[in-house]
Amino acid sequence: MASRTHLLTASAAATVDITPIVDLDTGGVIALQAVGDHHGSVASLAGTLLGAARSELLLPLVLGLPAEAVIGGSAALAPLHEALRVSGRRPREVILMLRGGFSETERRALITGLDGLRAIGYLIAVGDLGAGHIPMDLLTDAMPYLAVLSPELIARVPGDPRRTALAEALAGLARQVGAHVLAPGVAEEAQLATVRGWGVRLAQGPLLVPGPSGRVHVPLPVLTREPERALLGPRVQEFLLPAVTLPHEATAEEVVRAFGGEPSITSVILVDEYQRPKGSLDRSRFLLSIASRFGHALHGKKPAGRLADSVRAVPKTTPAVAAMQVAGRDAERVYDDLVVVDEVGRCMGIVRVADLIRQMAMER
Structure with missing residues:
Protein backbone atom coordinates (compact mmCIF):
# COMPACT_ATOMS: atom_id res chain seq x y z
CA MET A 1 0.00 0.00 0.00
CA LEU A 220 -1.59 10.84 -49.69
CA PRO A 221 1.91 9.38 -50.03
CA VAL A 222 3.59 8.64 -53.32
CA LEU A 223 5.43 5.36 -52.84
CA THR A 224 7.28 3.13 -55.26
CA ARG A 225 7.75 -0.61 -54.93
CA GLU A 226 10.25 -3.01 -56.32
CA PRO A 227 8.98 -4.89 -59.43
CA GLU A 228 9.25 -8.30 -57.76
CA ARG A 229 6.84 -7.21 -55.00
CA ALA A 230 4.15 -5.95 -57.35
CA LEU A 231 2.30 -9.26 -57.65
CA LEU A 232 1.49 -9.89 -54.00
CA GLY A 233 2.34 -6.51 -52.53
CA PRO A 234 4.20 -5.77 -49.29
CA ARG A 235 3.64 -7.78 -46.14
CA VAL A 236 0.95 -6.70 -43.72
CA GLN A 237 3.59 -5.93 -41.10
CA GLU A 238 4.39 -2.77 -43.06
CA PHE A 239 0.85 -1.50 -42.43
CA LEU A 240 0.70 -2.52 -38.78
CA LEU A 241 -1.00 -0.13 -36.36
CA PRO A 242 -1.18 -0.52 -32.58
CA ALA A 243 -4.34 -2.27 -31.49
CA VAL A 244 -6.59 -1.03 -28.71
CA THR A 245 -7.03 -4.14 -26.59
CA LEU A 246 -9.12 -5.03 -23.56
CA PRO A 247 -9.30 -8.25 -21.53
CA HIS A 248 -11.78 -10.71 -23.03
CA GLU A 249 -13.90 -10.43 -19.86
CA ALA A 250 -14.28 -6.63 -20.25
CA THR A 251 -17.82 -5.25 -20.08
CA ALA A 252 -19.60 -3.44 -22.89
CA GLU A 253 -19.40 -0.21 -20.86
CA GLU A 254 -15.58 -0.44 -20.84
CA VAL A 255 -15.58 -0.81 -24.62
CA VAL A 256 -17.88 2.21 -24.96
CA ARG A 257 -15.36 4.27 -22.95
CA ALA A 258 -12.53 3.04 -25.17
CA PHE A 259 -14.32 4.11 -28.35
CA GLY A 260 -15.42 7.38 -26.76
CA GLY A 261 -11.89 8.39 -25.81
CA GLU A 262 -10.59 8.70 -29.38
CA PRO A 263 -12.62 9.02 -32.62
CA SER A 264 -9.92 7.39 -34.78
CA ILE A 265 -10.24 4.01 -32.99
CA THR A 266 -11.93 1.68 -35.47
CA SER A 267 -11.90 -1.52 -33.42
CA VAL A 268 -11.27 -2.96 -29.99
CA ILE A 269 -9.66 -6.39 -29.76
CA LEU A 270 -10.49 -8.63 -26.82
CA VAL A 271 -7.46 -10.65 -25.70
CA ASP A 272 -6.68 -13.31 -23.12
CA GLU A 273 -3.95 -13.17 -20.50
CA TYR A 274 -1.37 -14.17 -23.13
CA GLN A 275 -2.40 -11.35 -25.51
CA ARG A 276 -4.01 -13.81 -27.90
CA PRO A 277 -7.03 -12.28 -29.69
CA LYS A 278 -10.37 -13.79 -28.69
CA GLY A 279 -12.89 -11.38 -30.21
CA SER A 280 -13.14 -8.29 -32.39
CA LEU A 281 -15.51 -5.36 -31.87
CA ASP A 282 -16.06 -3.12 -34.89
CA ARG A 283 -16.75 0.49 -33.88
CA SER A 284 -19.85 1.07 -36.02
CA ARG A 285 -21.64 -2.20 -35.31
CA PHE A 286 -20.85 -2.22 -31.62
CA LEU A 287 -21.96 1.37 -30.96
CA LEU A 288 -25.09 0.77 -33.04
CA SER A 289 -25.97 -2.20 -30.82
CA ILE A 290 -25.43 -0.14 -27.67
CA ALA A 291 -27.37 2.84 -29.02
CA SER A 292 -30.38 0.77 -30.03
CA ARG A 293 -33.47 0.70 -27.87
CA PHE A 294 -32.65 -0.98 -24.55
CA GLY A 295 -29.14 -1.66 -25.92
CA HIS A 296 -27.29 -0.26 -22.93
CA ALA A 297 -29.65 -1.89 -20.46
CA LEU A 298 -29.21 -5.26 -22.17
CA HIS A 299 -25.46 -5.19 -22.70
CA GLY A 300 -23.82 -2.43 -20.64
CA LYS A 301 -22.89 -4.43 -17.52
CA LYS A 302 -22.36 -7.71 -19.35
CA PRO A 303 -19.24 -9.04 -21.10
CA ALA A 304 -18.58 -7.30 -24.39
CA GLY A 305 -17.65 -10.66 -25.87
CA ARG A 306 -21.37 -11.33 -26.30
CA LEU A 307 -21.34 -8.71 -29.07
CA ALA A 308 -17.92 -9.57 -30.50
CA ASP A 309 -17.24 -11.02 -33.92
CA SER A 310 -14.74 -13.76 -34.56
CA VAL A 311 -11.17 -12.55 -35.02
CA ARG A 312 -9.88 -12.30 -38.57
CA ALA A 313 -6.22 -12.97 -37.84
CA VAL A 314 -3.33 -12.98 -40.31
CA PRO A 315 0.34 -13.78 -39.61
CA LYS A 316 2.68 -10.80 -39.77
CA THR A 317 4.37 -12.16 -42.92
CA THR A 318 1.13 -12.34 -44.93
CA PRO A 319 1.32 -10.48 -48.28
CA ALA A 320 -1.16 -7.66 -48.82
CA VAL A 321 -3.07 -9.51 -51.56
CA ALA A 322 -3.49 -12.60 -49.37
CA ALA A 323 -4.70 -10.42 -46.48
CA MET A 324 -7.28 -8.79 -48.77
CA GLN A 325 -8.51 -12.25 -49.72
CA VAL A 326 -9.03 -13.01 -46.03
CA ALA A 327 -10.98 -9.76 -45.69
CA GLY A 328 -13.19 -10.64 -48.67
CA ARG A 329 -14.36 -14.00 -47.32
CA ASP A 330 -17.19 -12.34 -45.38
CA ALA A 331 -19.12 -9.82 -47.45
CA GLU A 332 -20.60 -8.20 -44.34
CA ARG A 333 -17.18 -7.60 -42.75
CA VAL A 334 -15.04 -6.68 -45.76
CA TYR A 335 -13.73 -3.48 -44.16
CA ASP A 336 -13.30 -4.79 -40.61
CA ASP A 337 -9.78 -4.46 -39.21
CA LEU A 338 -7.54 -7.49 -39.59
CA VAL A 339 -5.62 -8.62 -36.51
CA VAL A 340 -1.93 -9.30 -37.09
CA VAL A 341 -0.43 -12.04 -34.93
CA ASP A 342 3.12 -13.19 -34.25
CA GLU A 343 4.55 -16.70 -34.41
CA VAL A 344 2.76 -17.82 -31.24
CA GLY A 345 -0.57 -16.19 -31.97
CA ARG A 346 -0.21 -13.03 -29.88
CA CYS A 347 -1.81 -9.81 -31.07
CA MET A 348 0.80 -7.49 -32.59
CA GLY A 349 -1.64 -4.87 -33.84
CA ILE A 350 -4.23 -4.29 -36.53
CA VAL A 351 -4.24 -3.59 -40.25
CA ARG A 352 -6.98 -1.52 -41.86
CA VAL A 353 -8.24 -3.01 -45.09
CA ALA A 354 -8.60 0.45 -46.62
CA ASP A 355 -4.82 0.89 -46.24
CA LEU A 356 -4.19 -2.33 -48.18
CA ILE A 357 -6.59 -1.33 -50.95
CA ARG A 358 -5.03 2.12 -51.24
CA GLN A 359 -1.53 0.69 -51.45
CA MET A 360 -2.38 -1.93 -54.06
CA ALA A 361 -4.23 0.65 -56.16
CA MET A 362 -1.14 2.88 -56.13
CA GLU A 363 1.06 0.04 -57.35
CA ARG A 364 -1.06 -0.78 -60.40
Whole structure:
Protein backbone atom coordinates (compact mmCIF):
# COMPACT_ATOMS: atom_id res chain seq x y z
CA MET A 1 0.00 0.00 0.00
CA ALA A 2 2.90 2.32 0.73
CA SER A 3 4.26 1.78 -2.78
CA ARG A 4 0.88 2.57 -4.33
CA THR A 5 0.55 5.75 -2.23
CA HIS A 6 4.03 6.86 -3.24
CA LEU A 7 3.26 6.37 -6.92
CA LEU A 8 -0.04 8.20 -6.74
CA THR A 9 1.66 11.11 -5.00
CA ALA A 10 4.36 11.22 -7.68
CA SER A 11 1.77 11.24 -10.47
CA ALA A 12 -0.17 14.04 -8.85
CA ALA A 13 2.94 16.20 -8.76
CA ALA A 14 4.08 15.35 -12.28
CA THR A 15 3.21 17.55 -15.24
CA VAL A 16 2.71 15.36 -18.26
CA ASP A 17 2.89 16.63 -21.83
CA ILE A 18 0.92 14.45 -24.27
CA THR A 19 1.90 14.53 -27.95
CA PRO A 20 -0.10 12.60 -30.58
CA ILE A 21 1.63 10.24 -32.98
CA VAL A 22 -0.02 10.33 -36.39
CA ASP A 23 -0.39 7.69 -39.08
CA LEU A 24 0.43 9.73 -42.20
CA ASP A 25 -1.57 7.41 -44.45
CA THR A 26 -4.86 7.88 -42.64
CA GLY A 27 -4.42 11.06 -40.59
CA GLY A 28 -5.48 9.15 -37.49
CA VAL A 29 -3.83 9.39 -34.07
CA ILE A 30 -2.57 5.88 -33.31
CA ALA A 31 -0.50 6.46 -30.15
CA LEU A 32 0.46 9.14 -27.63
CA GLN A 33 3.91 10.12 -26.41
CA ALA A 34 3.95 11.14 -22.76
CA VAL A 35 6.78 13.32 -21.45
CA GLY A 36 7.02 14.11 -17.75
CA ASP A 37 9.38 16.12 -15.57
CA HIS A 38 12.52 15.19 -17.58
CA HIS A 39 14.34 13.85 -14.50
CA GLY A 40 15.23 10.73 -16.44
CA SER A 41 14.68 8.32 -13.53
CA VAL A 42 12.39 5.30 -13.29
CA ALA A 43 10.44 7.06 -10.53
CA SER A 44 9.71 10.02 -12.81
CA LEU A 45 8.83 7.59 -15.61
CA ALA A 46 6.34 5.91 -13.29
CA GLY A 47 4.84 9.29 -12.45
CA THR A 48 4.56 10.10 -16.16
CA LEU A 49 2.73 6.83 -16.79
CA LEU A 50 0.25 7.50 -14.02
CA GLY A 51 -0.22 11.12 -15.08
CA ALA A 52 -0.95 10.02 -18.65
CA ALA A 53 -3.34 7.33 -17.42
CA ARG A 54 -5.54 10.03 -15.87
CA SER A 55 -6.40 11.24 -19.39
CA GLU A 56 -8.45 8.04 -19.77
CA LEU A 57 -7.33 7.67 -23.39
CA LEU A 58 -6.66 4.03 -24.22
CA LEU A 59 -4.32 4.63 -27.12
CA PRO A 60 -0.86 3.10 -26.69
CA LEU A 61 1.63 5.25 -24.76
CA VAL A 62 5.23 5.94 -25.75
CA LEU A 63 7.45 6.56 -22.71
CA GLY A 64 11.15 7.39 -22.55
CA LEU A 65 13.17 4.76 -20.69
CA PRO A 66 16.76 5.52 -19.51
CA ALA A 67 19.27 2.85 -20.52
CA GLU A 68 20.79 2.83 -17.04
CA ALA A 69 17.46 1.70 -15.57
CA VAL A 70 17.35 -1.31 -17.91
CA ILE A 71 20.96 -2.15 -17.07
CA GLY A 72 20.08 -1.97 -13.37
CA GLY A 73 17.91 -5.08 -13.70
CA SER A 74 14.40 -5.98 -12.62
CA ALA A 75 14.66 -4.33 -9.20
CA ALA A 76 15.42 -0.94 -10.79
CA LEU A 77 12.33 -1.26 -12.99
CA ALA A 78 9.94 -2.22 -10.16
CA PRO A 79 8.40 1.30 -9.94
CA LEU A 80 7.48 1.12 -13.64
CA HIS A 81 5.71 -2.23 -13.23
CA GLU A 82 3.87 -0.99 -10.16
CA ALA A 83 2.76 2.17 -11.98
CA LEU A 84 1.46 0.03 -14.82
CA ARG A 85 -0.54 -2.07 -12.36
CA VAL A 86 -1.99 0.99 -10.61
CA SER A 87 -2.89 2.62 -13.95
CA GLY A 88 -4.89 -0.41 -15.05
CA ARG A 89 -2.99 -0.66 -18.32
CA ARG A 90 -1.32 -3.75 -19.78
CA PRO A 91 2.30 -3.96 -20.96
CA ARG A 92 1.22 -4.35 -24.58
CA GLU A 93 -0.26 -0.83 -24.43
CA VAL A 94 3.08 0.76 -23.54
CA ILE A 95 6.03 1.38 -25.89
CA LEU A 96 9.23 1.93 -23.90
CA MET A 97 11.67 4.13 -25.84
CA LEU A 98 15.29 3.47 -24.87
CA ARG A 99 17.32 6.64 -24.42
CA GLY A 100 20.80 7.49 -23.17
CA GLY A 101 24.21 5.97 -23.66
CA PHE A 102 25.89 2.91 -22.17
CA SER A 103 29.34 1.37 -22.15
CA GLU A 104 30.30 -1.74 -24.07
CA THR A 105 30.69 -3.66 -20.80
CA GLU A 106 27.03 -2.89 -20.01
CA ARG A 107 25.72 -4.07 -23.37
CA ARG A 108 24.94 -7.63 -22.34
CA ALA A 109 22.98 -6.45 -19.28
CA LEU A 110 21.08 -3.98 -21.47
CA ILE A 111 20.07 -6.62 -24.03
CA THR A 112 19.07 -9.02 -21.26
CA GLY A 113 16.94 -6.33 -19.65
CA LEU A 114 15.24 -5.47 -22.94
CA ASP A 115 14.51 -9.15 -23.58
CA GLY A 116 12.93 -9.36 -20.13
CA LEU A 117 10.71 -6.33 -20.78
CA ARG A 118 9.67 -7.77 -24.13
CA ALA A 119 8.83 -11.10 -22.49
CA ILE A 120 6.53 -9.31 -20.04
CA GLY A 121 4.73 -7.78 -23.02
CA TYR A 122 6.14 -4.27 -23.36
CA LEU A 123 6.90 -2.99 -26.86
CA ILE A 124 10.47 -1.71 -27.25
CA ALA A 125 11.60 1.39 -29.12
CA VAL A 126 15.02 2.92 -29.69
CA GLY A 127 15.10 6.72 -29.61
CA ASP A 128 17.30 9.63 -30.70
CA LEU A 129 18.71 7.83 -33.73
CA GLY A 130 21.26 10.01 -35.45
CA ALA A 131 22.14 12.29 -32.57
CA GLY A 132 22.00 10.15 -29.43
CA HIS A 133 24.69 7.92 -27.96
CA ILE A 134 23.22 4.66 -29.23
CA PRO A 135 25.30 2.44 -31.56
CA MET A 136 23.58 1.49 -34.80
CA ASP A 137 24.11 -2.25 -34.34
CA LEU A 138 21.87 -2.05 -31.27
CA LEU A 139 18.99 -2.06 -33.77
CA THR A 140 19.82 -5.68 -34.56
CA ASP A 141 20.35 -6.84 -30.97
CA ALA A 142 17.46 -4.91 -29.40
CA MET A 143 14.97 -5.89 -32.14
CA PRO A 144 12.86 -2.76 -31.55
CA TYR A 145 9.22 -2.46 -32.53
CA LEU A 146 9.76 1.25 -33.19
CA ALA A 147 12.80 3.31 -34.21
CA VAL A 148 12.58 7.04 -33.43
CA LEU A 149 14.77 9.44 -35.38
CA SER A 150 16.41 12.27 -33.46
CA PRO A 151 14.26 15.44 -33.37
CA GLU A 152 17.48 17.46 -33.70
CA LEU A 153 18.16 15.63 -36.95
CA ILE A 154 14.63 16.18 -38.30
CA ALA A 155 14.90 19.89 -37.45
CA ARG A 156 17.74 20.20 -40.02
CA VAL A 157 15.78 18.41 -42.77
CA PRO A 158 15.65 19.13 -45.70
CA GLY A 159 17.79 22.29 -45.54
CA ASP A 160 20.98 20.44 -44.54
CA PRO A 161 21.76 17.92 -47.33
CA ARG A 162 24.24 15.92 -45.24
CA ARG A 163 21.94 15.48 -42.28
CA THR A 164 19.05 14.76 -44.64
CA ALA A 165 21.08 11.94 -46.20
CA LEU A 166 21.94 10.61 -42.73
CA ALA A 167 18.32 10.63 -41.59
CA GLU A 168 17.17 8.88 -44.78
CA ALA A 169 19.82 6.20 -44.34
CA LEU A 170 18.79 5.62 -40.72
CA ALA A 171 15.12 5.32 -41.71
CA GLY A 172 16.02 2.76 -44.35
CA LEU A 173 18.20 0.81 -41.92
CA ALA A 174 15.43 0.70 -39.31
CA ARG A 175 12.92 -0.63 -41.82
CA GLN A 176 15.37 -3.27 -43.02
CA VAL A 177 15.69 -4.69 -39.49
CA GLY A 178 11.91 -4.82 -39.12
CA ALA A 179 11.19 -1.69 -37.05
CA HIS A 180 8.58 0.96 -37.69
CA VAL A 181 10.03 4.45 -38.07
CA LEU A 182 8.80 7.59 -36.28
CA ALA A 183 9.83 11.10 -37.33
CA PRO A 184 9.39 13.47 -34.34
CA GLY A 185 9.27 17.26 -34.28
CA VAL A 186 7.81 17.73 -37.77
CA ALA A 187 7.05 21.47 -37.94
CA GLU A 188 7.09 22.32 -41.65
CA GLU A 189 5.46 20.92 -44.78
CA ALA A 190 8.88 20.52 -46.40
CA GLN A 191 9.96 18.24 -43.55
CA LEU A 192 6.76 16.22 -43.87
CA ALA A 193 7.21 15.77 -47.62
CA THR A 194 10.82 14.70 -47.11
CA VAL A 195 10.17 12.04 -44.47
CA ARG A 196 7.28 10.66 -46.47
CA GLY A 197 9.59 10.36 -49.43
CA TRP A 198 11.71 8.03 -47.29
CA GLY A 199 8.68 5.79 -46.68
CA VAL A 200 8.21 6.95 -43.08
CA ARG A 201 4.61 6.44 -42.02
CA LEU A 202 4.56 7.68 -38.42
CA ALA A 203 5.27 11.26 -37.36
CA GLN A 204 4.55 13.84 -34.70
CA GLY A 205 5.16 17.53 -34.19
CA PRO A 206 3.60 21.01 -34.35
CA LEU A 207 2.47 20.51 -37.96
CA LEU A 208 0.47 17.42 -37.04
CA VAL A 209 -2.13 18.71 -34.60
CA PRO A 210 -5.46 16.83 -34.79
CA GLY A 211 -8.56 18.81 -35.66
CA PRO A 212 -12.00 18.52 -34.02
CA SER A 213 -12.56 15.16 -35.75
CA GLY A 214 -9.44 13.73 -34.12
CA ARG A 215 -7.71 13.36 -37.49
CA VAL A 216 -4.92 15.24 -39.20
CA HIS A 217 -5.19 16.30 -42.82
CA VAL A 218 -2.11 15.01 -44.63
CA PRO A 219 -1.58 14.39 -48.35
CA LEU A 220 -1.59 10.84 -49.69
CA PRO A 221 1.91 9.38 -50.03
CA VAL A 222 3.59 8.64 -53.32
CA LEU A 223 5.43 5.36 -52.84
CA THR A 224 7.28 3.13 -55.26
CA ARG A 225 7.75 -0.61 -54.93
CA GLU A 226 10.25 -3.01 -56.32
CA PRO A 227 8.98 -4.89 -59.43
CA GLU A 228 9.25 -8.30 -57.76
CA ARG A 229 6.84 -7.21 -55.00
CA ALA A 230 4.15 -5.95 -57.35
CA LEU A 231 2.30 -9.26 -57.65
CA LEU A 232 1.49 -9.89 -54.00
CA GLY A 233 2.34 -6.51 -52.53
CA PRO A 234 4.20 -5.77 -49.29
CA ARG A 235 3.64 -7.78 -46.14
CA VAL A 236 0.95 -6.70 -43.72
CA GLN A 237 3.59 -5.93 -41.10
CA GLU A 238 4.39 -2.77 -43.06
CA PHE A 239 0.85 -1.50 -42.43
CA LEU A 240 0.70 -2.52 -38.78
CA LEU A 241 -1.00 -0.13 -36.36
CA PRO A 242 -1.18 -0.52 -32.58
CA ALA A 243 -4.34 -2.27 -31.49
CA VAL A 244 -6.59 -1.03 -28.71
CA THR A 245 -7.03 -4.14 -26.59
CA LEU A 246 -9.12 -5.03 -23.56
CA PRO A 247 -9.30 -8.25 -21.53
CA HIS A 248 -11.78 -10.71 -23.03
CA GLU A 249 -13.90 -10.43 -19.86
CA ALA A 250 -14.28 -6.63 -20.25
CA THR A 251 -17.82 -5.25 -20.08
CA ALA A 252 -19.60 -3.44 -22.89
CA GLU A 253 -19.40 -0.21 -20.86
CA GLU A 254 -15.58 -0.44 -20.84
CA VAL A 255 -15.58 -0.81 -24.62
CA VAL A 256 -17.88 2.21 -24.96
CA ARG A 257 -15.36 4.27 -22.95
CA ALA A 258 -12.53 3.04 -25.17
CA PHE A 259 -14.32 4.11 -28.35
CA GLY A 260 -15.42 7.38 -26.76
CA GLY A 261 -11.89 8.39 -25.81
CA GLU A 262 -10.59 8.70 -29.38
CA PRO A 263 -12.62 9.02 -32.62
CA SER A 264 -9.92 7.39 -34.78
CA ILE A 265 -10.24 4.01 -32.99
CA THR A 266 -11.93 1.68 -35.47
CA SER A 267 -11.90 -1.52 -33.42
CA VAL A 268 -11.27 -2.96 -29.99
CA ILE A 269 -9.66 -6.39 -29.76
CA LEU A 270 -10.49 -8.63 -26.82
CA VAL A 271 -7.46 -10.65 -25.70
CA ASP A 272 -6.68 -13.31 -23.12
CA GLU A 273 -3.95 -13.17 -20.50
CA TYR A 274 -1.37 -14.17 -23.13
CA GLN A 275 -2.40 -11.35 -25.51
CA ARG A 276 -4.01 -13.81 -27.90
CA PRO A 277 -7.03 -12.28 -29.69
CA LYS A 278 -10.37 -13.79 -28.69
CA GLY A 279 -12.89 -11.38 -30.21
CA SER A 280 -13.14 -8.29 -32.39
CA LEU A 281 -15.51 -5.36 -31.87
CA ASP A 282 -16.06 -3.12 -34.89
CA ARG A 283 -16.75 0.49 -33.88
CA SER A 284 -19.85 1.07 -36.02
CA ARG A 285 -21.64 -2.20 -35.31
CA PHE A 286 -20.85 -2.22 -31.62
CA LEU A 287 -21.96 1.37 -30.96
CA LEU A 288 -25.09 0.77 -33.04
CA SER A 289 -25.97 -2.20 -30.82
CA ILE A 290 -25.43 -0.14 -27.67
CA ALA A 291 -27.37 2.84 -29.02
CA SER A 292 -30.38 0.77 -30.03
CA ARG A 293 -33.47 0.70 -27.87
CA PHE A 294 -32.65 -0.98 -24.55
CA GLY A 295 -29.14 -1.66 -25.92
CA HIS A 296 -27.29 -0.26 -22.93
CA ALA A 297 -29.65 -1.89 -20.46
CA LEU A 298 -29.21 -5.26 -22.17
CA HIS A 299 -25.46 -5.19 -22.70
CA GLY A 300 -23.82 -2.43 -20.64
CA LYS A 301 -22.89 -4.43 -17.52
CA LYS A 302 -22.36 -7.71 -19.35
CA PRO A 303 -19.24 -9.04 -21.10
CA ALA A 304 -18.58 -7.30 -24.39
CA GLY A 305 -17.65 -10.66 -25.87
CA ARG A 306 -21.37 -11.33 -26.30
CA LEU A 307 -21.34 -8.71 -29.07
CA ALA A 308 -17.92 -9.57 -30.50
CA ASP A 309 -17.24 -11.02 -33.92
CA SER A 310 -14.74 -13.76 -34.56
CA VAL A 311 -11.17 -12.55 -35.02
CA ARG A 312 -9.88 -12.30 -38.57
CA ALA A 313 -6.22 -12.97 -37.84
CA VAL A 314 -3.33 -12.98 -40.31
CA PRO A 315 0.34 -13.78 -39.61
CA LYS A 316 2.68 -10.80 -39.77
CA THR A 317 4.37 -12.16 -42.92
CA THR A 318 1.13 -12.34 -44.93
CA PRO A 319 1.32 -10.48 -48.28
CA ALA A 320 -1.16 -7.66 -48.82
CA VAL A 321 -3.07 -9.51 -51.56
CA ALA A 322 -3.49 -12.60 -49.37
CA ALA A 323 -4.70 -10.42 -46.48
CA MET A 324 -7.28 -8.79 -48.77
CA GLN A 325 -8.51 -12.25 -49.72
CA VAL A 326 -9.03 -13.01 -46.03
CA ALA A 327 -10.98 -9.76 -45.69
CA GLY A 328 -13.19 -10.64 -48.67
CA ARG A 329 -14.36 -14.00 -47.32
CA ASP A 330 -17.19 -12.34 -45.38
CA ALA A 331 -19.12 -9.82 -47.45
CA GLU A 332 -20.60 -8.20 -44.34
CA ARG A 333 -17.18 -7.60 -42.75
CA VAL A 334 -15.04 -6.68 -45.76
CA TYR A 335 -13.73 -3.48 -44.16
CA ASP A 336 -13.30 -4.79 -40.61
CA ASP A 337 -9.78 -4.46 -39.21
CA LEU A 338 -7.54 -7.49 -39.59
CA VAL A 339 -5.62 -8.62 -36.51
CA VAL A 340 -1.93 -9.30 -37.09
CA VAL A 341 -0.43 -12.04 -34.93
CA ASP A 342 3.12 -13.19 -34.25
CA GLU A 343 4.55 -16.70 -34.41
CA VAL A 344 2.76 -17.82 -31.24
CA GLY A 345 -0.57 -16.19 -31.97
CA ARG A 346 -0.21 -13.03 -29.88
CA CYS A 347 -1.81 -9.81 -31.07
CA MET A 348 0.80 -7.49 -32.59
CA GLY A 349 -1.64 -4.87 -33.84
CA ILE A 350 -4.23 -4.29 -36.53
CA VAL A 351 -4.24 -3.59 -40.25
CA ARG A 352 -6.98 -1.52 -41.86
CA VAL A 353 -8.24 -3.01 -45.09
CA ALA A 354 -8.60 0.45 -46.62
CA ASP A 355 -4.82 0.89 -46.24
CA LEU A 356 -4.19 -2.33 -48.18
CA ILE A 357 -6.59 -1.33 -50.95
CA ARG A 358 -5.03 2.12 -51.24
CA GLN A 359 -1.53 0.69 -51.45
CA MET A 360 -2.38 -1.93 -54.06
CA ALA A 361 -4.23 0.65 -56.16
CA MET A 362 -1.14 2.88 -56.13
CA GLU A 363 1.06 0.04 -57.35
CA ARG A 364 -1.06 -0.78 -60.40
